[in-house]
Structure formats: C-alpha cells, structure tokens
Amino acid sequence: MSVKALNQYLEFLKIAGVQDIFIKSIPIDQEFADNDLLESKKLLLQELSEKYADCQKCELHQGRIKLVYGQGNADAKLMVIGEAPGAEENKSGQAFVGKAGQLLDRQLKAINLTREEIYIANIVKCRPPGNRDPHPVEMEACMPYLQEQIEIIQPQIFLFLGRIAAQALLNTTTSLGRLRLTAHILNGIPAYVTYHPAAVLRFSEYRKPTWEDLQKVRDQYFMLPSKQR
Numbered sequence: 001m002s003v004k005a006l007n008q009y010l011e012f013l014k015i016a017g018v019q020d021i022f023i024k025s026i027p028i029d030q031e032f033a034d035n036d037l038l039e040s041k042k043l044l045l046q047e048l049s050e051k052y053a054d055c056q057k058c059e060l061h062q063g064r065i066k067l068v069y070g071q072g073n074a075d076a077k078l079m080v081i082g083e084a085p086g087a088e089e090n091k092s093g094q095a096f097v098g099k100a101g102q103l104l105d106r107q108l109k110a111i112n113l114t115r116e117e118i119y120i121a122n123i124v125k126c127r128p129p130g131n132r133d134p135h136p137v138e139m140e141a142c143m144p145y146l147q148e149q150i151e152i153i154q155p156q157i158f159l160f161l162g163r164i165a166a167q168a169l170l171n172t173t174t175s176l177g178r179l180r181l182t183a184h185i186l187n188g189i190p191a192y193v194t195y196h197p198a199a200v201l202r203f204s205e206y207r208k209p210t211w212e213d214l215q216k217v218r219d220q221y222f223m224l225p226s227k228q229r
C-alpha cells in the first residue's frame with residue numbers, strides 16, 4: 001500500500017469513529033516508497049507522451065516532426081512552463097534545447113538548480129509555424145495535457161516563462177511587466193512569472209528583471225519542505 005493510500009485509509013478509519021489502532025512495528029523504508037512513487041510518475045508521463053505522439057486535436061500537428069511533451073524530474077518541486085516548442089525542439093522532441101534552452105540552463109545554474117531537479121513543459125506540445133504565438137484555440141486544445149502533467153508531478157512552485165504562458169495559465173490579459181511583480185496562485189500552488197529566455201536573448205534590458213525574478217524563485221524553492229506523501 002502506498003503512503004498516500006495508507007493516509008487515506010487512516011482518515012477513513014477516523015471518520016468511521018475508530019479511536020485506537022494497534023500497529024505492529026514494521027520498519028518503513030520511506031526512501032523505497034519515494035522511489036516507488038517516482039518510478040510510477042515517470043512511467044505515467046512516458047505512457048502519456050507516447051499516447052499523444054500522433055495527436056491531431058489542433059492544426060499545430062501539421063508542422064510537427066516530434067511532439068515535445070516535456071522532460072525532467074517526474075516528482076519535481078519546481079515546474080517551469082513556457083509557451084511552445086521551437087524549430088530545434090520540434091526536431092529533437094526535447095523542450096528548450098536551442099539557444100534559449102542553453103540560457104535557461106545557465107539561469108537555473110545561477111540559482112543552484114539543474115534540469116534534472118525540475119520539470120519543463122510548454123503549453124502547446126507542437127511547434128507553431130514560423131514560431132508564431134500559439135492561438136487561443138490551440139492552447140485550449142492542448143491545455144488538458146499540461147493539466148495532467150501538473151496533477152502527476154504535483155509541483156510545489158511554478159515558474160512561467162513569457163507573456164503567452166503567464167497570461168494563458170493565469171487567465172488574464174495583464175502585461176508581463178506587471179505579472180512578474182507579484183507571486184500568483186495556480187491550483188493552490190505559488191506561481192512566479194518572468195521573461196522567456198528567447199526574449200532575454202533579444203533584449204538585454206530584460207536580464208536584470210529576470211535575475212530579480214529568479215532570485216525570488218530560488219528563495220521560495222529552498223525554503224520548501226520535502227514533498228508530503
């Protein structure tokens with residue numbers, strides 16, 4: 001029985017009026033349980049990425065070479081969400097592998113994190129032609145896949161990269177310049193907003209505010225307790 005199922009069972013007993021439970025002492029290997037959970041999450045994400053590989057729910061499938069489902073730690077505390085794959089990602093099937101991805105790696109390193117510790121995904125899993133912004137109807141079609149990822153990973157903090165991702169996820173038309181000033185809540189989870197690395201590469205004036213945003217994420221991240229099971 002998983003730790004979560006055990007907790008649900010104990011809650012059920014409490015509601016049923018059971019006052020005392022006599023438990024035979026059994027050594028519980030929490031690390032084993034955590035590894036078990038991580039493997040289940042990995043497997044589930046892998047199965048879903050294969051299931052959607054031929055998705056044709058929106059027009060973006062027409063330019064798809066590879067679906068870019070997402071990658072990283074299936075049990076990550078931090079989930080980073082961008083808007084859409086680019087040309088390099090479309091070829092490789094991996095999220096954030098071009099120049100913007102390299103910058104993201106450096107940004108993560110600057111806040112003492114690596115890709116292996118976090119999970120990265122986009123709102124749409126197929127590349128929009130010519131790197132245009134994904135249309136609302138395309139984001140709406142693909143959003144359930146992202147919601148599934150969030151439910152499986154159960155992050156404790158979000159970082160949204162760029163205006164498109166932030167506005168779509170926070171269901172607002174507020175400018176990115178204003179959104180990044182405060183923390184938000186999505187699904188009960190704190191969410192931070194910053195400039196997309198591709199924009200930071202183009203406009204050097206975004207470097208300083210992005211660094212300020214990343215420091216907020218770092219401070220919040222390293223205060224987080226271990227995930228509750």
Ligand code: SF4
Binds near residue numbers: 057059142
């Ligand atoms: S963008 Fe999402 S909804 Fe559209 S075809 Fe690709 S996987 Fe399907």
